Amino acid sequence: MIAEKSNTAQLIIDKISSTAEKVDFIDNDRLSKALLYLENKGIPNNKHEDYKYCNIDGIFKKEFKNIEQKLNVVSDVAQYKLKDALTLVVVNGNYSESLSDKLILKGLHLTAFSNLDKEEKKLIGSLANVESDAFIALNTAFSGAGFHLKIEDNEQLQMPIHILYVSSANSEALVNPRNVIELGKNAEATIIEEQICIGTGKVFTNFLSEKFVGENAKLTSYTFQNEGANGFSVNTNQVTINRYGKYDNTTVTLSGSLVRNNHNVVLAAQNCEAHLNGLFTTKNNQLVDNHTLMDHQMPNCESNELYKGIINDKSTGVFNGKIYVRKDAQKTNAYQSSKNILLSDDATINTKPQLEIYADDVKCSHGTSTGKIDEVAVFYLNARGIGRESAKKLLLNAFAQEVINKIEVDELKDKILNLFENEL
Amino acid sequence: MITIKNLHASIGDKEILKGINLEIKAGEIHAIMGPNGSGKSTLASVLAGREDYEVTQGEVIFNGKNLLDLAAEDRAREGLFLAFQYPVEIPGVSNINFLKTALNEIRAYHGQEEMPAKDFLALVKEKQKLVELDGKLTNRSVNEGFSGGEKKRNEIFQMAMLNPKLAVLDETDSGLDIDALRIVATGVNALKSKDNAFVVITHYQRLLDYIVPDFVHILYNGKIVRSGGKELALELEAKGYDEIKKQFESLEK
Known part of the structure; x- marks a missing residue:
């Protein structure tokens, strides 16, 4: 279906261009592609197959009529810190050295995108294709800042890293945080990414993370979303796993007026493994939309997904899980399960497994269930x-x-x- | 303790209880017997407050309160306990957490503070010994993967933990082997006191060899058609329900 586009994208561009920082870490060719894509495709509405239950164009028109970008300075995040983790703080897309812990962990390097050398800069955008999704394009054009987190080969981080993304404004605003996380060969790390929204203004956070899991590396990743009523976000995780690598993610969404997660995992080499788990609770008029993609490109890989939703009031939950098994990906094991509880008669869940299998020797299964609370147990x-x-x-x-x-x-x-x- | 007067109850359009009258005093054990479909389990469910049934007539006074006005949880908090014929499996809720929540909600209802964790654990230990329940089971999810006998013993364990005033045992003996039956009966007998009462619903006389009733009532077609002492159960065991049915049916005509 051809998505009808509206002028929302252009309006956003006009409103944020004047305050946006220059993106000096992405080459001009790609920047113009991003802008062109946005101009041509617009912000997706519900006529767009991938955004069928998530009319972001409509939400923008309703909730973000007056983007003024009055971004706040945040000076205290102590209450969000975890005791036994290294906290890194990103405020409205900008890494804050003063709020972050000292980078004392052996094997851990953090570099602002602008300070990367030419070769390293090539990593940025190498996984997230600007011509695949409007929000990747939007982030690419306006991220302004971002950082590269690298865990050296053979290093196992001694404690979890807790990256706290704070969105805060006193007017309607749009921010575009971005990072690249890279685990070298045999590296191991636990990374918690928490998203909060504080301040009096509604903030649309368009987050993009590209994650590289190196050969025989293991990334345990947690995404914790608790943005409250002022939080609107689209979160794109673009992950690629190398040989014998392992990626585990658990995404918990407790609040946020709009949360759209695009979690795309490419099992790019043999013998790698990915697990995606999700829990979301929604109420009032919230919309939480989890879109996952497991792209099995090579043989002997395994993936597992378990998403659970509790949907209350007039809210809407979405789980769309796509498993793609390519021609070469023989001996793939891929499982997916989506379970939901509806707590009110006005609550809605849209759950859709999508399996596209082009190899003939694979084990794939999916299951979904939706029910009410068990009255016999009550x-x-x-x-x-x-x-x-x-x-x-x-x-x-x-x-x-x-x-x-x-x-x-x-x-x-x-x-x-x-x-x-x-x-x- | 409890007075049931002219109790009528229906499910959908079907009337199942057609005027039950029963008076139970503290310190007594009453057995309710009767053939399948006579309304035994319905009576237990109606007393416990299951909403599938509609009470169309009558009243139930429990310790001076109108039981039928109370929500199911308040009936339990007032001291009514139903040992389920088919205990429910609740995956993900541990037996221990379940009991702690139950006990503390009952205490809160009576204006008491939460039971200290140490006392609670001591109580668990004491009571699980009473019903010879494996300690491992108390840490598992409620009834999940329990055998039939374990489920029934778990009911008696819960009863022992909550120490009700009136316990209704709905066919607790069904599906039990002789050893489990003895354990369940031992539990009941140990809990029996002059301050509480038991209603034992059963098909068979067997359980009543272990739990000796003061009164036996025969429920047939939604009414108590005969009441007597423990010898009534023996008579039933010898003659079966056919005679009762015949008598009753001729009465109806």
């Missing part, structure tokens, strides 16, 4: 003196455990569990 709990609200909490907690238990950083797990229980 009665059993009631009959033991447990009130309806507590019973509901116990059952939803149990439902979410399967995903929350994947979190191996105890402090983060406890924090999420607490916040999760408060959301119910």
Whole structure:
């Protein structure tokens, strides 16, 4: 279907161009491609197949009529820090050295995009194709800043890295944080990426991360999204895994008026492994849309997905999981499961597995279920003196455990569990 | 303790309880027997507050309160306990967490503070010994993957933990082998006191060899058609329900 475009993209460009910093780390050819793509395709609306349940053009028109880019300076993030992790803070797309911990971990290097040498700069945008998605194009044109995080070959980071992305403005605003995370050969790291939105203005955060998992490297990644009512975000993770590499991600979305996640994983060499887990809770008029892509390009790889949603009030949840098994990707094992609970009659879940298999010797399966809370179990709990609200909490907690238990950083797990229980 | 007067209940258009009258005092054990479909489990469910049933007539006074006005959780908090015929599996909710929540909500209802963790664990240990329940089971999810016998013992374990005033055991003996039956009965007998009461719903006299009732009632077609002492159960065991059915049917005509 041809997406009808509107002039939203042009309006955004006009509004943010004057304050946008110059993008000096992406070559002009690609920048003009990005702008051209935006101009031609526009911001996707629900006529766009990939954004069928996520009319971002409509949301922009309604919620971001008056982008003034009054971005805030953030001076304290202490309450968000985890004790046993190295915190790196990014405010409105800019890395903040003063808010971040000292980079004391052996084997860890952080470099602003502008300071990368010519060869290293080529990494930026090498995974995220500007002509594949409007938000990649938008980020490419306006990211302004960004950083490259590198874990050296053979290094195993001694503690998790906690990257806190803070969006904060006193007017409607659009920010475009961006990074490249690179794990060298045999490297191991745990990286927590947390997204929050503070301040009085609505902020549209268009986040883009390109992640390289080197040969026999292991990246354990957590995405924690708790942006509140002022937060609107599109988050693109473009991951590529090399031979024997392993990528594990668990994405927990507890709040945010709009959260669209594009999590694209390329299993680019033999014997690599990827796991994507997700938990999202939505209420009021929230829209949380998880789009995943497992692109099996080579033989003997394994992927696993488990997404769970709890949808309340008039909110909408989406899970669209695409598994692509290419011709050469024999002996692929790929599994996917999406389970959802609807808590209200007005809540909506759209869940869609998409399997495209071009190899003939593979094991692939998918399953999806959507239901209401189990009233038989509720009665059993009631009959033991447990009130309806507590019973509901116990059952939803149990439902979410399967995903929350994947979190191996105890402090983060406890924090999420607490916040999760408060959301119910 | 509990007075049931002219209780009628339906599911959909079908009337199942057609006027139950029953008075139970503290310290008593009542057995309710009757053939399949007579309304035994419906009575248990209606007392516990299952919403699938509609009470169309009658009243139930439990310790001075109108039981039918209370939500299921408040009935439990007032001291009513139903041992389920088919205990529900709840994956992801640990037995321990479940019991702790239950116990503390009941305490909160009575204006008591939460039980200290140490006391709670001591109580768990004591009570699981009573029903010979493997400690591993208490840490597992509620009833998940339990055998039939383990599920029933878990019901009695929960009863022991919550220490109700009135416990209704809905066919707790069904599906139990003789050893499990003995364990369940031992549990009940140990908990029995002058301050509480039990209603034992069963098809068979067998359980009543272990849990000796003060009264036996025969439920047939939604009504209690005969009441007597423990010897009534023996009579039933010998003659079966056919005679009761015949008597009753001729009465109806």
